[in-house]
Amino acid sequence: MRKGASDGSVKWHIRSATKDDLDSLLDLEQICYKEETFHRKQLKYLLLKARSIVLVAQISGNIVGSIIVLLRERILNARIYSLNVHPEHRRRGIAGSLMDTALDILEEKGYDNVTLEVGINNRIAQDLYRSKDFIVDKELPHYYKNGDDALHLMRKF
Numbered sequence: 044m045r046k047g048a049s050d051g052s053v054k055w056h057i058r059s060a061t062k063d064d065l066d067s068l069l070d071l072e073q074i075c076y077k078e079e080t081f082h083r084k085q086l087k088y089l090l091l092k093a094r095s096i097v098l099v100a101q102i103s104g105n106i107v108g109s110i111i112v113l114l115r116e117r118i119l120n121a122r123i124y125s126l127n128v129h130p131e132h133r134r135r136g137i138a139g140s141l142m143d144t145a146l147d148i149l150e151e152k153g154y155d156n157v158t159l160e161v162g163i164n165n166r167i168a169q170d171l172y173r174s175k176d177f178i179v180d181k182e183l184p185h186y187y188k189n190g191d192d193a194l195h196l197m198r199k200f
């Protein structure tokens with residue numbers, strides 16, 4: 044699957060990740076600040092073994108963004124597990140494109156809803172999710188290992 048997009052000056056395309064993307068995904072994971080990051084073993088599992096959708100955004104052969112969605116057996120609820128865009132490529136709409144592509148796939152597959160957790164202080168990500176029609180479902184006190192609270196968000200299809 045392939046979906047092109049552009050902010051007018053830079054073009055990127057979105058595709059499914061493969062096992063060859065593991066190192067690039069790991070690098071991106073470590074560059075992007077967020078509440079918690081995945082280790083190699085976890086990422087490898089998410090990419091190769093889990094029931095998941097892993098998409099990457101690519102510019103000139105380099106991976107600059109990624110989204111990981113977990114799918115559940117027999118339950119039509121999916122969970123966005125990770126969303127990253129390289130700091131040098133932010134504010135161009137790449138996360139929005141990754142999210143739109145993932146939401147299209149979930150809708151096509153017949154999912155009822157998708158959920159995610161976001162740090163209570165991560166206003167940028169919260170703005171993005173709000174713009175994609177996610178609503179706050181509940182608060183999750185001390186959700187992260189560092190003790191920070193999170194918000195649990197949901198979007199229905």
Ligand SMILES: CC(C)(COP(=O)(O)OP(=O)(O)OC[C@H]1O[C@@H](n2cnc3c(N)ncnc32)[C@H](O)[C@@H]1OP(=O)(O)O)[C@@H](O)C(=O)NCCC(=O)NCCS
Pocket residue numbers: 075076077078126127128129132133134135136137138139140160161162165166167168170171172174
């Ligand atoms: C959150 C993140 C993925 C956004 O990526 P991005 O490609 O810059 O986002 P987009 O350009 O698609 O922006 C989409 C919307 O997000 C919001 N947004 C993005 N950057 C923002 C900023 N600096 N300030 C305020 N709102 C912002 C806006 O609503 C924006 O829409 P707009 O440009 O029409 O105003 C990126 O900042 C990131 O990787 N952060 C670190 C990892 C992280 O926090 N991931 C989410 C964990 S839950």
